[in-house]
Amino acid sequence: MTINSSCCSCNSGQQRWAKSNEPRSATAPFRIDMHTHIMPPNLPDFSKLYGSTEENGEGWMTLRSHYVSTGGVSDLTGAELNKVDMYVGEKFFRTVEPNCFDPVVRMKEMDATGVDVQVISTVPILFSYDKPIEPAAALARYLNDHIASVCRDNPQRFVGLATVPLQDVSSSVAELRRAKSELGLKGVEIGTEINGCSLDDPKFDLFWAACEELDMPIFVHPLGYELERENKSRWGNYWSAWLIGMPSETALSIHTILSSGVLVRHPKLRFCFAHAGGAYLPLLGRIQHGYDCRPDLVAHRSEGVSPQNYLESHQHNIWIDSLVHDPDLLQLICKKIGPNRIVMGSDYPFPLGEMPNPGEMLSSDAKVGELFSSETRARMLAGNAIEFLGLGDMYQEHKI
Numbered sequence: 001m002t003i004n005s006s007c008c009s010c011n012s013g014q015q016r017w018a019k020s021n022e023p024r025s026a027t028a029p030f031r032i033d034m035h036t037h038i039m040p041p042n043l044p045d046f047s048k049l050y051g052s053t054e055e056n057g058e059g060w061m062t063l064r065s066h067y068v069s070t071g072g073v074s075d076l077t078g079a080e081l082n083k084v085d086m087y088v089g090e091k092f093f094r095t096v097e098p099n100c101f102d103p104v105v106r107m108k109e110m111d112a113t114g115v116d117v118q119v120i121s122t123v124p125i126l127f128s129y130d131k132p133i134e135p136a137a138a139l140a141r142y143l144n145d146h147i148a149s150v151c152r153d154n155p156q157r158f159v160g161l162a163t164v165p166l167q168d169v170s171s172s173v174a175e176l177r178r179a180k181s182e183l184g185l186k187g188v189e190i191g192t193e194i195n196g197c198s199l200d201d202p203k204f205d206l207f208w209a210a211c212e213e214l215d216m217p218i219f220v221h222p223l224g225y226e227l228e229r230e231n232k233s234r235w236g237n238y239w240s241a242w243l244i245g246m247p248s249e250t251a252l253s254i255h256t257i258l259s260s261g262v263l264v265r266h267p268k269l270r271f272c273f274a275h276a277g278g279a280y281l282p283l284l285g286r287i288q289h290g291y292d293c294r295p296d297l298v299a300h301r302s303e304g305v306s307p308q309n310y311l312e313s314h315q316h317n318i319w320i321d322s323l324v325h326d327p328d329l330l331q332l333i334c335k336k337i338g339p340n341r342i343v344m345g346s347d348y349p350f351p352l353g354e355m356p357n358p359g360e361m362l363s364s365d366a367k368v369g370e371l372f373s374s375e376t377r378a379r380m381l382a383g384n385a386i387e388f389l390g391l392g393d394m395y396q397e398h399k400i
């Protein structure tokens with residue numbers, strides 16, 4: 001394998017690749033994980049810097065030592081010692097392992113599982129769309145600076161996506177420009193909705209125009225925790241907000257974008273939706289039928305382009321990741337959107353993702369091997385992400 005020499009630097013990833021100048025074997029195709037999350041090991045205390053936001057909703061995210069939080073239990077192993085507890089205000093959110101914030105740990109796990117490159121984006125609960133714009137913009141800059149530093153230190157292993165404070169479009173455009181021109185980030189991650197506002201809102205047109213102008217592809221990720229905030233009795237049990245809510249949120253997000261003419265007004269946009277587009281593709285027959293039988297309800301802003309039209313093979317606007325946990329469903333979504341629009345995504349390092357081996361289904365599942373040629377699987381494992389993110393200059397040999 002060869003990587004563009006401009007990407008080389010002295011780091012563990014480079015050393016690993018430098019060992020092997022031979023072509024990779026057919027059993028180990030190049031693998032880019034489009035859907036991974038990272039956060040800094042520390043966060044400034046925004047409640048001290050900018051004041052509490054508890055009266056307006058949830059508080060700021062803070063990170064605390066798991067070891068200290070649990071009272072400094074003496075027999076904790078090294079891994080336990082390094083865990084971090086995430087709090088929203090004073091409310092515990094989740095405990096994360098070092099692989100959530102330590103690039104060295106991540107690269108070790110990537111080496112062990114055959115992942116060559118991770119596309120890193122922030123943990124969605126840090127979007128902070130419900131916060132006042134000044135601190136939210138400061139947090140976005142902090143997170144983007146961190147992601148850029150990880151990529152700069154390990155340019156062969158990580159590609160970064162920005163986050164932007166989309167509750168304010170002009171601030172988001174400014175941060176998008178900075179992320180592209182100063183930080184070298186390759187795209188932007190946004191939520192499926194912005195503080196209760198759907199992505200079809202005309203106010204986002206300025207942001208879409210900036211994404212087109214800067215050639216920044218958009219990774220859209222759901223925020224399941226919002227549903228629990230809205231109605232805990234309905235979404236709070238059985239992990240429902242994550243298992244049912246997230247796929248529904250994502251389907252709704254695609255539905256609003258395709259039905260509102262966003263892609264007619266901004267034809268150069270490239271969207272990739274997390275978790276295989278959630279429930280959208282399994283619902284496509286119903287949605288297309290609704291478009292046909294009640295155009296007054298569904299098609300009034302679509303400017304004559306149907307949901308099915310957007311997914312036809314000549315379209316270059318919609319990608320999804322491969323995270324379905326089910327070869328049968330992978331076959332179905334391939335039929336609906338085409339294998340050239342599916343990128344490997346694992347949701348690393350979180351347990352609802354394809355763990356512990358990101359990309360395992362595409363690379364080594366027997367049924368998937370029967371359904372798809374090795375060339376098609378190689379496209380899904382890397383080639384499509386290279387196209388989506390415009391990384392052709394970095395990965396010449398893996399363009400398909």
Ligand SMILES: [Zn+2]
Nearest residue numbers: 037221274347
């Ligand atoms: Zn995710």
